[in-house]
Amino acid sequence: MSADIDNPAASAPADAEEVQANEAVSPSSKLAEFSAEEALELESGVKLAPWQIAFETYGTLNADKSNAVVVCHALTGDQYVASDNPVTGKPGWWSLMVGPGKPIDTNHYFVICSNVLGGCLGTTGPATINPDTGKPYGVDFPVVTIRDIVRAQARLVDYLGIDTLFAVIGGSMGGMQVLQWAASYPERVFSAVPIAAAARHTSQNIAFHEVGRQAIMADPNWLGGHYIEHDVRPTKGLAIARMAAHVTYMSDESLHQKFGRNLQDRENLTFGFDADFQIESYLRHQGMTFVDRFDANSYLYVTRAMDYFDLAREFGSVTNAFKDTNTRFCIMSFTSDWLFPTSESRSVVKALNAAAANVSFVEIECDRGHDSFLLDVPEMFDTIRGFVTGAARARGLPAPGEEISTTDS
Amino acid sequence: MSADIDNPAASAPADAEEVQANEAVSPSSKLAEFSAEEALELESGVKLAPWQIAFETYGTLNADKSNAVVVCHALTGDQYVASDNPVTGKPGWWSLMVGPGKPIDTNHYFVICSNVLGGCLGTTGPATINPDTGKPYGVDFPVVTIRDIVRAQARLVDYLGIDTLFAVIGGSMGGMQVLQWAASYPERVFSAVPIAAAARHTSQNIAFHEVGRQAIMADPNWLGGHYIEHDVRPTKGLAIARMAAHVTYMSDESLHQKFGRNLQDRENLTFGFDADFQIESYLRHQGMTFVDRFDANSYLYVTRAMDYFDLAREFGSVTNAFKDTNTRFCIMSFTSDWLFPTSESRSVVKALNAAAANVSFVEIECDRGHDSFLLDVPEMFDTIRGFVTGAARARGLPAPGEEISTTDS
Numbered sequence: 052m053s054a055d056i057d058n059p060a061a062s063a064p065a066d067a068e069e070v071q072a073n074e075a076v077s078p079s080s081k082l083a084e085f086s087a088e089e090a091l092e093l094e095s096g097v098k099l100a101p102w103q104i105a106f107e108t109y110g111t112l113n114a115d116k117s118n119a120v121v122v123c124h125a126l127t128g129d130q131y132v133a134s135d136n137p138v139t140g141k142p143g144w145w146s147l148m149v150g151p152g153k154p155i156d157t158n159h160y161f162v163i164c165s166n167v168l169g170g171c172l173g174t175t176g177p178a179t180i181n182p183d184t185g186k187p188y189g190v191d192f193p194v195v196t197i198r199d200i201v202r203a204q205a206r207l208v209d210y211l212g213i214d215t216l217f218a219v220i221g222g223s224m225g226g227m228q229v230l231q232w233a234a235s236y237p238e239r240v241f242s243a244v245p246i247a248a249a250a251r252h253t254s255q256n257i258a259f260h261e262v263g264r265q266a267i268m269a270d271p272n273w274l275g276g277h278y279i280e281h282d283v284r285p286t287k288g289l290a291i292a293r294m295a296a297h298v299t300y301m302s303d304e305s306l307h308q309k310f311g312r313n314l315q316d317r318e319n320l321t322f323g324f325d326a327d328f329q330i331e332s333y334l335r336h337q338g339m340t341f342v343d344r345f346d347a348n349s350y351l352y353v354t355r356a357m358d359y360f361d362l363a364r365e366f367g368s369v370t371n372a373f374k375d376t377n378t379r380f381c382i383m384s385f386t387s388d389w390l391f392p393t394s395e396s397r398s399v400v401k402a403l404n405a406a407a408a409n410v411s412f413v414e415i416e417c418d419r420g421h422d423s424f425l426l427d428v429p430e431m432f433d434t435i436r437g438f439v440t441g442a443a444r445a446r447g448l449p450a451p452g453e454e455i456s457t458t459d460s
Numbered sequence: 461m462s463a464d465i466d467n468p469a470a471s472a473p474a475d476a477e478e479v480q481a482n483e484a485v486s487p488s489s490k491l492a493e494f495s496a497e498e499a500l501e502l503e504s505g506v507k508l509a510p511w512q513i514a515f516e517t518y519g520t521l522n523a524d525k526s527n528a529v530v531v532c533h534a535l536t537g538d539q540y541v542a543s544d545n546p547v548t549g550k551p552g553w554w555s556l557m558v559g560p561g562k563p564i565d566t567n568h569y570f571v572i573c574s575n576v577l578g579g580c581l582g583t584t585g586p587a588t589i590n591p592d593t594g595k596p597y598g599v600d601f602p603v604v605t606i607r608d609i610v611r612a613q614a615r616l617v618d619y620l621g622i623d624t625l626f627a628v629i630g631g632s633m634g635g636m637q638v639l640q641w642a643a644s645y646p647e648r649v650f651s652a653v654p655i656a657a658a659a660r661h662t663s664q665n666i667a668f669h670e671v672g673r674q675a676i677m678a679d680p681n682w683l684g685g686h687y688i689e690h691d692v693r694p695t696k697g698l699a700i701a702r703m704a705a706h707v708t709y710m711s712d713e714s715l716h717q718k719f720g721r722n723l724q725d726r727e728n729l730t731f732g733f734d735a736d737f738q739i740e741s742y743l744r745h746q747g748m749t750f751v752d753r754f755d756a757n758s759y760l761y762v763t764r765a766m767d768y769f770d771l772a773r774e775f776g777s778v779t780n781a782f783k784d785t786n787t788r789f790c791i792m793s794f795t796s797d798w799l800f801p802t803s804e805s806r807s808v809v810k811a812l813n814a815a816a817a818n819v820s821f822v823e824i825e826c827d828r829g830h831d832s833f834l835l836d837v838p839e840m841f842d843t844i845r846g847f848v849t850g851a852a853r854a855r856g857l858p859a860p861g862e863e864i865s866t867t868d869s
Contacts, residue, residue: 194731254715322603
């Protein structure tokens, strides 16, 4: 099919589902490949090899390699933080945050964003060919953890020849990775910005994820996790998982403001099971479009990684996770986020305070729920811009708006 | 199978699923049957006939028929409010509230509880034989509303020869019915106790229901809603719907207290997709047991009735719904109920105040979420006991603890 230049929506590939399947094994982004001798040791004890990590970079690494920023993506995110997504054709998921002149200013910083381990846009995951069988891993892929995901990122940072990161930043599961980076590699993280995150997944968080996983596994097309080799996809189950999750990303208030009890393209109730209400139509659309860009098995693995996340389990206590840290933290939560509520961020702050860490904390007034971190929330941008500028000065980097002093050189 | 007297759990029927299917058409409770000439007119315009309503009663109707109390059940409840459920073998769902000496004291009041229209324990619903086809209605059953459900109850009350109800009480969807009773039949309701309810279903409420319905309809055994005649059941889809809903009935805090991140019968994470966490195991159990006692199509119909509920739509405004009412209201909400939050109850109270109604309102401090109304919450029982005693005096009925004065007779 040729692109229809009169219709911007036509920039999305004709068969996004097929494009996604290709991107899962042969990403159009940058790629770091590790051989059978360069295994990634996982928390489960499994040695994963060969393996690869798909990533994008933005901006230029400076001479002393001190301006690198790792951006960590959330559950359904990807490496295309500030450039067009090859599956959807849409702009990068955080192009409000990352780019020239943006809070994470790519005129000043070298930004690295990679697809998570277990993901489906080019980093090794359940859609990867299992070298032992010649078929896609499916559920024979080892369960990975946030620690494993971060370890893979650290290997990528090594590969790029970078020792210390100026900053690590991310929201939701991305924020979990930020905390894990600071806990696992304290000497490599100058500053850390976990947004709408937590030091553990709560019982309620696990519960919602379990509903989604059960929906996927109940789909007869899941075929015990080995659907790819049979050329089918459990799209119905995955769509339901996405719908259930999506409700938790929004606040009651934002749903009320956006949809209320408004009817969808009709004036009266139809007394049937069609999508009478706009919220039903919206959710169905969310479910249907999600299956074009995401793999069901990856959804199982990445949700599991989040469920397993619990810094206190790994380090004895959250305070202990950050013992003697020199990292500068900026922690943010949103008033209307009931999935990762302020209380969770606050308990991270308390633990950091008990570890005598350098930490600032802002609870941002915003009625748009957990997804606020992805949206146009000026106070979040201002806070990050301020924090990053201060951190740049402390690091001896020119902050955005400041010229590099040539007389000092 | 013979009952095992050493094992109380063995009181549950061996094949609960089959018992449920039988109870849906031939209930073991009391039954009021209405002929083809006694149609129930539905809000959709459909005239439903013949139809039947299954119910239980407790206590004795007094001579002037002034001590009748209608208890309205919630989404997955039934008529067995204070007696053993024939499907599960378990005690009535509100036996803490209704019975001799209980807040709704059956030594004093005549309690009526019926299965809702569209339900699956004996009242006409999607499992009923469609007289036009000789097969179960399935999704050819007309969509019913809370108003229809209450209208059917009013027909039952007529059938029992009762004019005015001393009280109507219920929680959640039961509370919606209480509000509808007071709005539709103000002269027949002396007092009304809607608990953890609202005058409308919110966008978030509808969203969670839609996820459940989609899960049911995605199950290949649903067969377009006509599974009964093919002798299969969409149990996987229904279990997922129940799991998703169940999470919303509990508070984050109660989940944390009950389960936290505790592991299920194991000391370490298994790095797999089994139920590692107790909350996962608990949810799976909730899903699996639910399908034994509930019908998937009924779940579609009853959730739809809740979604459609909106007193302001019917009456122009909630205040208008209660214009000139003489009913005495006692409204209750729970601090940790995020599904039907206090703000919804408070807006009903405001509307009643604007209608100059007699209304008391209590927000009960309880950390157990929406399901609190079904649990042992002493402040709720005390509040209802007090309210009912006062209402009995106002009605000229002997209140519990008071003897009927024989000198007056």
